[in-house]
Amino acid sequence: MNHLADNWIDRFQGLRGLPADIRADLKSGSRIVSVPAGTRVFEPGQSADNLLLLLEGTVRVQHHSATGRDVLLYRVHAGESCVLTTACMLAFENYSAEGIAETAVTAAAIPRKVFDELVAHSSIFREFVFTAYSRRITDLFTLIDDIVFQRMDVRLASRLLELANAEGYVHATHAVLASELGTAREVISRTLSEFHRRGWIEQLRGEIRLLGREGLEQLVRSV
C-alpha cells in the first residue's frame, strides 16, 4: 500500500496542479485509511470530521426512508471525493443519507481543520472541492429527472449495461436492483422476465447474463 501513500494526490484530476507546499501540507495532514466491504463510511446523525478522497473501491450513498426501502443516490468512485462528508463536516444539519463501502475501500482522510486550511490557502483545492459539489448536485438533478420521466424498463436496461462486467454478467439480486432504482422487487422481476422473453438476458440465481448488448442498448436509445 506504500505506493499509494506516496503519490495518491495525482490520482485526482483536480489536484494535479497543486503547488509543492500545498501538496506537502495535504500529504502530511491526511492519512490513508482502509476499510473492508460493507463498512458504513458515514451514517445519519453522525457528524463526520474527515473528508474522504477515494483511492480504491466504491462507496454507495443511499437514503434510508421511513417506509423501509432504500434509494441509491449516487456512487463515489476511486478518484472522486466524498463531498457529502464535507457537507456533514461543515454544516449544522445532519443528514439522513448513509455511505456504505461496496468493495474494500482505501481513502485519504483529511481532517476538518486541514481541509479548512487547504480551502483557505489554495485556489486549486477550492476549485476541486466546488467542482465535486457541483458534480454531486448535477448527478442528483439527473437522478430526479430519471425518476420522474423515465420508464422503468429503460432505467433497468441502462443500469444492467452499466453493471455488467466484461463477460456480460451482472452480479445482483432483483432486490438489489430494485433498491438501485428506487422501485419494488416485483417490478424488477417482471421487467427482467420481459427482457428474457425478448432474448436479451439469461437469469441465474443472484446473477444475470446479458446475451449481447444490442437489444438493451436499443431500448435505452429509443427514448
Add this chain to the structure above:
Amino acid sequence: MNHLADNWIDRFQGLRGLPADIRADLKSGSRIVSVPAGTRVFEPGQSADNLLLLLEGTVRVQHHSATGRDVLLYRVHAGESCVLTTACMLAFENYSAEGIAETAVTAAAIPRKVFDELVAHSSIFREFVFTAYSRRITDLFTLIDDIVFQRMDVRLASRLLELANAEGYVHATHAVLASELGTAREVISRTLSEFHRRGWIEQLRGEIRLLGREGLEQLVRSV
C-alpha cells in the same frame, strides 16, 4: 432601496459574524441588482459569473426535461444564497437547471473573483457557502425521498398548506401545481376533486380556497 444597500449583510444569518474588514470587501465588491418577476436569473448552458444572495423575493429553480415537462427542484428565498450559480461559476459542467424569479427580486451579486477572495480570507464566509451547499443537497435528498415514497395526495396536501396565504387562498392553476410536484395536470385535477368531495377545499378558476386546515393536515400526518 438605499436602506437595503446599507445593511443587507445582516439579513443573512451566516454572515452576521463577519469581521469589519471582510464586510467592507463584500460590500464594496458586490452590487445590488433588481429584476422583475419572471426573469430568468440563470439558465442552462450559461456560465454564471455572479453569486446571488437574495435580499427580496423568491427564485424558483427547476429542471426542464426532454419530455417538455418541468420539475421544481427547490426555491431560494430572501436571506438565502443561490448556490447553484456558484456551482455554475466554479464548475466546468453546464447545468440543465434554470432559475426563474417568481416575484420581483432584489439580490446582491458577488462577482466570481470577489467570491473566491472571500472564501479564501474568511472562515465565516466559507462556512456560509458550504452550509448553503449542504442545505441544497439535503433538500434534494428530501425531494427524491418524497417523489419515490410519498403518495401524491399527501404531497399535494402539504404543498397546498405551504402555499396558502393567511386567508387560506392558494393562487395557482392545476398546471402550476403539477409542475411543482413533477406530475401531470390531470392527476392534480383528480386529487383536488377528491379534496373538494371531502369538503376540504373550494375551487375557483386559477385559485383554491382551503376550508380549514384540519383535513389536509391530518392527511399529511397520517403517513
Add this chain to the structure above:
DNA sequence: CTTGGTCGGTGACCAAGTCACACAATACCG
C-alpha cells in the same frame, strides 16, 4: 359578439407499486 387561448373535467388505457402468496435454491446446523 366572435374568436382564440387558458383552465379545468373526464373516460379509457397503460405503467408501476403494493399485497399476499407460493415455491425453489441455498445455507446452516445438529
Add this chain to the structure above:
DNA sequence: CGGTATTGTGTGACTTGGTCACCGACCAAG
C-alpha cells in the same frame, strides 16, 4: 447426512399514478 431456515424469484389481484384524447367553460382582445 437430512431437515429446517433463509434467501431469491414468480405470479395474480388490486390500487395508484401517468398518458392520451377529447370537451366544455371561462376570459380577454378585437
